[in-house]
Amino acid sequence: MSVEDAGNQSSQHRIDSIIDKYNLYVNPGLSKLMQFAGFGDVEESTLGTVLRTASGAEFLDFVGGYGVFTLGHRHPKVVDAVHRQLDRQPLSTRTFFNEPQAVLAEKLAQITPGNLQYSFFSNSGAEAVESALKIARIATGKTDFISMEGSYHGKTMGSLALTGREKYRTPFLPMMPGVSFVPFNDVGATAEAITEHTAAIIVEPVQGEGGIIVPDTGYLSGLRNLCTERGILLIADEIQSGLARTGAMFAVDHESVVPDIMCLAKALGGGVMPIGATISTEAIWQAAFGANPLIHTSTFGGNPLACAAGIAALQVIQEEGLCALAAIRGDQLITGLRRVQESMKGSLLAVRGKGLMIGVEFMQKDVAEITINAMARRGIIAAYTLNNPKVIRFEPPLIVSTEEVERCILAFGESVVEAAAMLEGMEDN
Ligand SMILES: Cc1ncc(COP(=O)(O)O)c(C=O)c1O
Incomplete structure (x- = not known):
């Protein structure tokens, strides 16, 4: 076994053991939900808009702690x-x-x-x-x-x-x-x-x-x-x-x-x-x-x-003029998400928001859930809103860059296509 393989194996062992502890001592239902959403990893460190996990993966945080990480992580x-x-x-x-x-x-x-x-x-x-x-x-x-x-x-x-x-x-x-x-x-x-x-x-x-x-x-x-x-x-x-x-x-x-x-x-x-x-x-x-x-x-x-x-x-x-940044990047993000909506008329009901508090409403809750998972696989963290699981919210840190916003829009577009195709395939069977 190579040194790298041994390292991967030991970090996977650590992740499994932490998930086991959630199952046994924290909240098994929540643990299942997190894994289903594509978050079966462990947060290791954060900086700015980026979260690193125990397996060595890197994510752009477009949930922003539901409003907590307005300044980014560890400003x-x-x-x-x-x-x-x-x-x-x-x-x-x-x-x-x-x-x-x-x-x-x-x-x-x-x-x-x-x-x-x-x-x-x-x-x-x-x-x-x-x-x-x-x-x-x-x-x-x-x-x-x-x-x-x-x-x-x-x-x-x-x-x-x-x-x-x-x-x-x-x-x-x-x-x-x-x-x-x-x-x-x-x-x-x-x-x-x-x-x-x-x-x-x-x-x-x-x-x-x-x-x-x-x-x-x-x-x-x-x-x-x-x-x-x-x-x-x-x-x-x-x-x-x-x-x-x-x-x-x-x-x-x-x-x-x-x-x-x-x-x-x-x-x-x-x-x-x-x-x-x-x-x-x-x-x-x-x-x-x-x-x-x-x-x-x-x-x-x-x-x-x-x-x-x-x-x-x-x-x-x-x-840092974060109010102005929220308005500028918010316009960029909402415009990009609306482009995706245009191209995916059957799946997305609405794109709405103000500044960098943006939601995308799906026709079906299942497509929203699969989209979140598919975005996670593309290195972007998104989440649905608690009272309405048909809505994926985007609330990134206000310091997010234009390039990062573009990455999110691209990943979202690809993920919606993937989710819609996957669900169609399931319905056909
Ligand atoms: C508008 C609003 N009020 C109150 C709360 C509750 O805050 P906490 O979870 O810190 O108790 C939240 C949390 O999401 C919220 O969004």
Whole structure:
């Protein structure tokens, strides 16, 4: 056996053993799903837009952690900021003041629209939404929420109660009461659902897991006006769409809409640390925390490491002009994907998106699944959206190059052809 063969054999042995451990100790069903999608390998290292696996394969990351890797993987400025903080103080005692938390909160107040000013920090998107729910309830003294069909706000009990997909909710009934769902992109239906108990409306400015759905111009400002007129709060869940992803710092900025509460997570950690943030106005903060500043807390929320990553991430987004890059590369990608759609009329229903938050809707879920697998074999990572498996989403790091976008379009075109042919062959048999 050659040295190379022996090396391959030992790395395959390692991969098999890790997959076995997933089967035995993590989640066997998930393990099967990952292998079916063509991801039966182990992540070894990442840099920029590239992921390397234990078998030595290289992939271009066009999923981007569903919005986490906006700056790319291991951006040197974020890594350096985290290293420096790690060497000084990774977690705070929470007795004294913590500088990174103060600085990040100030920066968020500067870049978020209107009079959003105060930040509560947590560790994930779902927690950022949980915090928004509690803040909205205590600030308004009302109990109920209106959410959108097809929405995704997380899977903790509170955020799940707002998530518009029965499949995830039904096994956990009864949910938190007082949540009604209305069609996305329909201000009239939302108005009809408001009652005297409604505390807030929660909306993703671009629906992510629902299948990358961009609402009509005027929808978000319509919701804003409705909330103002009826005295209820507007919560913008920008966890996936925020921080330059759609070509603006926040997706609500496209319509100059100022929500009462904004939720952030994913990209805020610069692709290096987990962090969530719930940001609101002075008046709402006073109503929520005025009587009891400890009414809502988190042990790890606002920790120095995560906040150091957040500060560096915001700096990089501005210094590297990532909003503009998202718009330019987004145009290139959507144009290329539409070319493929034209040539494959029978398979692809729609190509849509904003900036580098793009979805392709297939006629059939099976073709989408096989396409993802075929793209993986061509060295491109893609994924479907959680609430709509007929949609493959493209959310690469915003630093992706024009050449890499072209590679993705080419691989996508070839993969759709392959998937359609494979399914036709199966139907013929
Ligand atoms: C819009 C939106 N809100 C909330 C969440 C939940 O975030 P997390 O998975 O970090 O809890 C997600 C995750 O995909 C999301 O896309």
